[in-house]
Amino acid sequence: MPVIAAIDWGLVLDQTIQAGLGVDAVVFALAAIGLNVHFGYSGLLNFGQVGFMAMGAYGVGLGITLWNLNPYLSLLVGVGFAIVLALLLGVPTLRLRADYLAIVTIAAAEIIRIIARSTAMRPITRGAEGLNEFAGDFYALNPFNPSISYGIGPLQYRGNFFFIILVGWIITLLTVLFVWQLMRSPWGRVVKAIREDEDAARALGKNAYWYKMQALIIGGVIGGVAGMVQVIAKATVQPDTFVPPITFFIWTVLILGGVGKTFSPVVGSIIFWGLLAFTENMIRQLVFEGFIPSTIMDANQVGQVRFMLVGIGLAMLMIFRPQGIFGSREEMALDDR
Amino acid sequence: MTAGRFPTPTLGRSVGVALLVLMTLLGLAAPALAQEGEAVTTTLTYRDPETNDRVPVSNVTISVSTEDGEVLGEGVTDEDGSILVPVEGAGRYVLTLDPDTLPEGVSLTDPDRTTATVEAEVGQTVRAIFGLTFGEGGPAREGITLRQVLQLTVEGLKLGLFLGMAAIGLSLIFGTTGLVNFAHGEMVTWGMLTAYFFNFFGLAGAFGFLAGLPPPLGGGVNLIIAALFAVVIGAGTGWLVDAWIFAPLRRRGTSLISQLVITIGLSILLRYIFLYIFGGNNRFFRDYTAQTAMKIGLVEITPKDLITAIISILVLVAVGVLLQGTKLGKAMRAVADNRDLAESSGIDVQRVIRLVWTFGGALAGLGGVFIGLSEQVSWLIGFRILLLIFAGVVLGGLGTAYGALVGSLLVGIGIQVSTLFIPIELKNVGALAVLALVLVIRPQGILGRAERVG
Numbered sequence: 178m179p180v181i182a183a184i185d186w187g188l189v190l191d192q193t194i195q196a197g198l199g200v201d202a203v204v205f206a207l208a209a210i211g212l213n214v215h216f217g218y219s220g221l222l223n224f225g226q227v228g229f230m231a232m233g234a235y236g237v238g239l240g241i242t243l244w245n246l247n248p249y250l251s252l253l254v255g256v257g258f259a260i261v262l263a264l265l266l267g268v269p270t271l272r273l274r275a276d277y278l279a280i281v282t283i284a285a286a287e288i289i290r291i292i293a294r295s296t297a298m299r300p301i302t303r304g305a306e307g308l309n310e311f312a313g314d315f316y317a318l319n320p321f322n323p324s325i326s327y328g329i330g331p332l333q334y335r336g337n338f339f340f341i342i343l344v345g346w347i348i349t350l351l352t353v354l355f356v357w358q359l360m361r362s363p364w365g366r367v368v369k370a371i372r373e374d375e376d377a378a379r380a381l382g383k384n385a386y387w388y389k390m391q392a393l394i395i396g397g398v399i400g401g402v403a404g405m406v407q408v409i410a411k412a413t414v415q416p417d418t419f420v421p422p423i424t425f426f427i428w429t430v431l432i433l434g435g436v437g438k439t440f441s442p443v444v445g446s447i448i449f450w451g452l453l454a455f456t457e458n459m460i461r462q463l464v465f466e467g468f469i470p471s472t473i474m475d476a477n478q479v480g481q482v483r484f485m486l487v488g489i490g491l492a493m494l495m496i497f498r499p500q501g502i503f504g505s506r507e508e509m510a511l512d513d514r
Numbered sequence: 515m516t517a518g519r520f521p522t523p524t525l526g527r528s529v530g531v532a533l534l535v536l537m538t539l540l541g542l543a544a545p546a547l548a549q550e551g552e553a554v555t556t557t558l559t560y561r562d563p564e565t566n567d568r569v570p571v572s573n574v575t576i577s578v579s580t581e582d583g584e585v586l587g588e589g590v591t592d593e594d595g596s597i598l599v600p601v602e603g604a605g606r607y608v609l610t611l612d613p614d615t616l617p618e619g620v621s622l623t624d625p626d627r628t629t630a631t632v633e634a635e636v637g638q639t640v641r642a643i644f645g646l647t648f649g650e651g652g653p654a655r656e657g658i659t660l661r662q663v664l665q666l667t668v669e670g671l672k673l674g675l676f677l678g679m680a681a682i683g684l685s686l687i688f689g690t691t692g693l694v695n696f697a698h699g700e701m702v703t704w705g706m707l708t709a710y711f712f713n714f715f716g717l718a719g720a721f722g723f724l725a726g727l728p729p730p731l732g733g734g735v736n737l738i739i740a741a742l743f744a745v746v747i748g749a750g751t752g753w754l755v756d757a758w759i760f761a762p763l764r765r766r767g768t769s770l771i772s773q774l775v776i777t778i779g780l781s782i783l784l785r786y787i788f789l790y791i792f793g794g795n796n797r798f799f800r801d802y803t804a805q806t807a808m809k810i811g812l813v814e815i816t817p818k819d820l821i822t823a824i825i826s827i828l829v830l831v832a833v834g835v836l837l838q839g840t841k842l843g844k845a846m847r848a849v850a851d852n853r854d855l856a857e858s859s860g861i862d863v864q865r866v867i868r869l870v871w872t873f874g875g876a877l878a879g880l881g882g883v884f885i886g887l888s889e890q891v892s893w894l895i896g897f898r899i900l901l902l903i904f905a906g907v908v909l910g911g912l913g914t915a916y917g918a919l920v921g922s923l924l925v926g927i928g929i930q931v932s933t934l935f936i937p938i939e940l941k942n943v944g945a946l947a948v949l950a951l952v953l954v955i956r957p958q959g960i961l962g963r964a965e966r967v968g
Contacts, residue, residue, distance in 0.1 A: 222771060224778070269954040276694045276774065277953055280904045284946040287901060295939050296624060421897070425782055428775065481786045488783030495776045496763070 189458045194332060196454030197447045200410040203345035204230075204403045205449065209430040209442030210352050211399030217437035218360055219392035220372035222275045225266070225282030226400045226427050228289050231419035232258035233401025235293060238308035238414040243301060248314045252405060259401030262289075263394040271389045283421060294416035305416060312412035316340075341410040348406065349443060352399055357439040359395070368392050422484060429491045435504025444502065453483055553639040554578055554607050554632055558595040560620055560646040570595030571620055571646060575612040580605070581631070590615070598639070606633050609642045616646070623647045658934050661812045666930040668813050672888065674906070674926025675826035677899060679881035681906045681918040682833060683752075683874025689850030689913035690867050692770050693760065697781035698878060698903065699896030703788055705748045705879025706886035706895060710792075712740035713800050737801040741883040745876050752875020756868050764864075781897070788893040796890040822884040829880065830919060833873075837915055846870055850913055902929070902942065905949040911959030920960055 196202065208226055215221040236258035240251025266285055270278040292298055294305040302308065321327060321336035328334055334342055359365050371378040371385045379385050408414045426449075434445025461479050463469045474482075494501065558571040570593065577588040578599040586607070587599045601607055609630045613622060622628065623645035630642040684698045714734045735743075759780075763773055807814040837843035848856040849866045857863045885895060902925055910921025925945050932944045952959065 222774070269950050273953060273957050275771065277908070277957065279694065279774065280908060281950055281953060284901050284904065284949055288943050288946050291940065291943050295937065297937055297940065422782060425778055428778070432775070478790055481790050484786035485783050485790070488779045488781070488786065490779070492776045492779030492783065495772050495779065496768070499768075499772055 185462065189455060189462065192458045193451045193455040195334075197451030198332060198342070198346075199334075199450065200338070200342060200345065200407065202446045202450040203342060203349055204407040204410075205427055205430050206349050206443045206446035207345075207352060207403035207406060208400050208427045209434070209446055210349070210356060211396040211403065212427050212431050213436065213439075213442050214356060214359075214392055214396035214399065217431065218365065218372065219368045219389055219396075220275065221271075221389060221393055221396075222279040223282045223393070223396070224279045224421075224424055224428075225284075225286035227419045227421065227423040228282065228286030229259050229262060229397040229400030230404030230407065230423070231286070231289050231293065231416070232262045232397075233404035234408040234414045234419070235302065235308070236401065237405045238311050238408060239301065241311035241314055242308050248318070251311075255401050255405045256398050259397045260394050263390070263397035267390045267393045271386055271393065283424070286419070286421060286424065290416050290419050293419075302414075302416070307413050307415040308408075309413050311414075312409050315409050316412075338410070341406065345406045345410070348402065352402070353439055353443060356399075360439065364388075364391075422487075425491065426487055429487050429494070432491065432494050432499065432501050435501030436499075437505075438503045441501060441503045448502070453486070456486060457483055552602070552604060552634045553598055553600045554609060554634060554642060555596065555598040555639055556591075556609060556630070556642040556644060557597075558591050558611075558644055558646060560648045569648070571617060573615065573617075575615040577610045577612075579608050579610065581608060583608075601634060604633075604635050606631055607640075609644075611644055620646055620648055662934060663931065664812050665814065666933065667927055668815060670927030670930030671923065672815075672819055672823045672926070673930060674923035675823055675830070676881050676884050676888070677903055677906050677926055678830060678919040678922035679826060679877045679884070680899070681903045681910075681922045682830070682915050683870075683877045684903055685907045685910070685913055685918035686846065686850060686870045686915055687867075687874050688907075689915075690846065690853070690863075690870050691760070691764070693773050693777070696774065696777040696900065697755075697784060698874070699898075699900030700781050700784040700788070701748060701751065701875055701878035701896070702882040702885065702899060703893060703896035704751060704784070705744045705882030706891055707788060707792055707882075707893070708747045708879070709737065709740045709744035709883045709886065710797065710799060710891045712743045713737050717743075734800060737799050737883075737887070740799075741880070744883050745879045748879020748882075749872045749876035752871040752873070752878075753868060755875070756871035760871075761864065761868070764867075781900075785893065785897060792893050794893065796892045798890060799887055802887060819888055822887060826881075826884060829877070833877070833915070842866075842869065847915075850915075901949075902926075902945055905945045907959075908949055909952050909959055911961040914959070914961050917959050917961035 208230060211229065212223060212226050215223040215226075233255040236255030237251045240246045240254035241248065244251075244254070246254065262285070266278070266282055270281045293302045296304055298304065316323070316337050319337055319340040321340050323336040325336055326333040327336060327339040360369070367378065367383050368388055368391075370381075371383065371388055375385050378388075404419075407418075411418075430445040430449045431442055432445075433449055434441030434443070457479060460469070460474070460482060461476070464471070464474055464476060464479060556576065558574055559568040560571060561568055570591075572591050572593045572595055574591045574595075575588065576591065576597050576599075577585055578601065579585045586601055589597050589599060591597045609632065611622070611628050611630075613625070613628055616622075627645070630644060632640045632642045634640045680698060680702050683701075684695055687693060687695050687698075712735055716734050734740075759776070760773065763776070768776075802818045805816040805818055807816050808820070810820075835843075837847055845856070845861045845866050846869070848859075848861055849863050849870075853863060856866075882895070885899070886892075889895075903922070906922030906925040907918045908921070909924060910917030910919065925948070928948065929941050929945050933941050936944060
């Protein structure tokens with residue numbers, strides 16, 4: 178088969194591994210851990226996780242560019258922004274049925290993006306251009322030499338990137354530990370009880386509304402941290418990186434790994450980005466080498482295939498294996514309330 | 515349909531060429547002007563919000579200076595809106611537009627950007643771009659007039675009617691099954707794109723060898739016939755989506771939340787299939803695109819908008835009659851009201867749900883055609899209006915047909931009239947903020963009943 182011979186499998190594999198452990202994988206792992214706190218443990222249908230990411234991102238960006246804070250304080254601003262969003266979303270919707278939260282969160286995420294990129298907000302957010310001069314303060318903390326590549330085997334990243342990815346994975350692992358402990362605690366048991374049967378939890382004297390609000394805040398802050406890691410790695414806060422499909426990517430990551438399991442978002446993210454990079458690079462090479470004629474697919478369309486794969490992957494997972502790779506069916510036996 | 519992109523070998527190429535020519539004419543392709551030495555040029559046009567044509571702006575004073583502020587020349591734009599000022603040598607030049615010389619009603623899109631800096635290379639003419647807007651664009655807005663309010667109300671009514679067509683289906687599907695269908699926006703896009711397809715290629719024109727056949731087989735059919743096809747296909751799609759995907763899921767007992775996530779997966783899949791096949795550019799239908807507005811009283815409206823609005827009203831009245839008067843309509847309302855009770859009184863619930871999907875698909879398809887006619891044909895329209903549909907449905911009361919209509923009309927009018935007070939780019943934000951507010955004050959919506967929520 179000439180097709181097989183022409184594809185540079187080594188390159189495809191390198192790209193796959195790099196993507197599977199790269200910045201996107203870190204960011205989506207974190208965001209999916211946050212979503213897991215929402216959906217997996219508390220049954221909250223949050224379809225605006227990207228909104229929390231945007232809040233974290235703009236918090237850290239504005240902290241430095243607008244208020245001239247030091248890097249650590251501006252990270253706190255990002256956390257604060259995410260908490261504010263959680264409160265704004267939670268107050269109207271957490272007393273209602275789950276699908277209302279879904280509609281409001283997806284709307285809120287779009288509101289944030291549209292406002293952030295609007296001309297009226299240009300003096301603060303720099304509009305569609307985005308915030309740019311803020312990441313330097315973080316890279317100043319980088320102990321690695323930016324002009325040297327670090328890593329093992331195919332995993333080679335430049336110093337700055339290596340720094341962000343390393344810090345990102347450390348944060349991710351700490352977050353996993355935190356969520357693991359949290360869900361073993363009495364608090365976690367109450368939240369899970371509310372997920373299973375809100376009325377029963379209320380009958381036992383638990384304030385379901387307030388517990389759900391806390392869960393929304395915790396998951397939202399983790400989402401905000403994901404946004405911070407992303408914008409520091411990319412050194413720019415662009416409003417149009419926070420579009421709704423990102424939320425659906427995060428959902429796919431979560432469901433792929435398995436809902437309601439502590440470590441599954443991390444594995445889900447690594448597999449998700451590995452798979453995407455693998456298929457995309459393979460298709461790109463097939464197009465480039467002319468095995469797929471350009472009348473069927475051109476270079477622009479390769480990127481669109483990614484979204485189709487995510488869409489069909491999400492639907493198929495939900496139909497055929499809603500518990501994902503590691504989840505158990507009981508954790509997914511959610512119904513609306 | 516072939517697996518390729520929308521434009522087929524012959525027709526597709528001619529469409530492409532036509533677009534290129536059009537773009538060149540509009541000055542978007544920035545043709546290199548034959549000119550000795552260096553020069554800077556710009557062409558001032560604005561897009562007429564009604565006809566969507568580019569209108570040149572003449573007699574506007576433009577001055578050209580070096581970066582240090584040394585003025586090299588000044589002139590006014592000609593009848594094509596163009597001005598060309600020769601400069602000496604390569605380098606950076608600053609064009610300054612005098613906003614006071616702009617004609618009445620035309621303003622800079624960004625009022626602060628009266629200058630444009632360009633870099634001229636040796637022997638080349640370099641083009642600068644000024645963004646101009648007609649009408650409500652700039653903030654320099656005089657007081658609110660009755661005419662404006664009426665005009666925007668009519669436009670809002672039109673938008674609300676189109677949204678309502680999609681919203682009724684969404685709301686009835688929710689009412690009968692409890693499912694929030696996030697892929698409903700894609701059903702709207704689907705109607706728009708199938709109509710576009712038939713409008714340009716006819717029934718069989720996609721197959722290259724059939725393109726030469728006379729209409730309606732090849733060569734495209736009139737938009738009215740194409741719209742009918744689109745509605746039929748929309749209905750068929752609704753039927754199939756329920757028969758193939760959601761009816762089996764209901765039989766398996768898949769939870770509603772899982773079904774909701776599945777609709778999201780479907781919506782992404784469909785949206786990017788549309789992008790893949792149709793491409794990212796906005797396009798127009800072949801018929802009835804450029805129309806001049808008629809004046810009715812204080813309000814201006816194009817004939818196509820008037821007619822589509824009237825058809826929408828007729829269709830919605832027909833839906834009302836169907837729901838209120840016929841046995842099927844009663845069954846639909848009964849299932850939406852209380853599924854178990856309906857089932858136990860002998861109504862075939864699954865059949866009713868199937869028909870709700872079918873009607874929902876047809877209405878969404880028709881709404882899509884009208885939106886495409888009123889605005890543009892685009893792959894992304896479904897997602898853009900999905901949140902507005904949600905806003906309308908929640909405002910009116912999730913699960914009720916009339917509530918969805920009332921809510922959509924209010925959302926449509928609200929969005930358009932709000933542009934009197936807030937920038938146009940933020941107009942949808944207002945609608946979404948209202949959505950959140952409704953949930954605080956009256957979560958069951960205007961026409962909903964309290965026990966639906968909770």
